[in-house]
Amino acid sequence: MGIFVLMVMAPFVAVAGAVLGALLTVGLVMPLLAVAGWLGRRLSGREAWWWVPALAAAGTALPFLATAVRGGTGLLAGLGGWLAVTAALTATTLVARRLLLPDRPRLSGGTMLGRVALYGTLAVVTTCTLAAIGLYAGVGYEPPQLSAERIAGAWSDGKGGTLILATDGKATATRVETFDFDSAVHKCTGTGTWGYGQGAGPWSQEVDVSIDDCSMDTWHVFGTPERPKLFVYVGDPDSWDLYILQPSR
Known part of the structure; x- marks a missing residue:
């Protein structure tokens, strides 16, 4: 029954994922890419890739800190969430940057889609592996031991x-x-x-x-x-x- 439900729901999940991905691209990735490029040209005369992680880290730090303080989850859990979101946003934006740089050879839509799928798969596998290692090592949030x-x-x-x-x-x-x-x-x-x-x-x-x-x-x-x-x-x-x-x- 679980496999049957998964098969039935897979197309709907794929469509929902595509819509969510498009919204995140328009609302987060492309603005981050544009601002990073503008800052690089304005302050150093050329675009630099390291503006992307710097802006991603700065933009997500305050919301996660506020969530950790108000939600009572602790600074360690907030730090872990902040690093995970920063890494995910940075990896996605750097992939887009590499594909869209003006001096890069022009790519067809199919080639660009294939590379995004490949890089995205590698990023997901890497993130899940690191998360599993962290959980196995006991890194992250755990409830307080009471009595x-x-x-x-x-x-x-x-x-x-x-x-x-x-x-x-x-x-x-x-x-x-x-x-x-x-x-x-x-x-x-x-x-x-x-x-x-x-x-x-x-x-x-x-x-x-x-x-x-x-x-x-x-x-x-x-x-x-x-x-x-x-x-x-x-x-x-x-x-x-x-x-x-x-x-x-």
């Missing part, structure tokens, strides 16, 4: 929902949101029990909460050691919509 003592306390969703986890294993929920698979929201108020499972590592930590007359999912851990958070998936786990609790101040 039952650190999880015990009051947690809030910031909009009136609170979950109090007492050290004796008692749990008290007040208007905590719970979700059906279709993302229908229910407000949970009541008492019950809770427990913490350390699992095999930071990613497998679980906080099981059982409240009378409520269907509450298992909570997972993320955030930072200074600002830990608990979350559950909203609806389909593949959608990556999260309901988040943070320690009450």
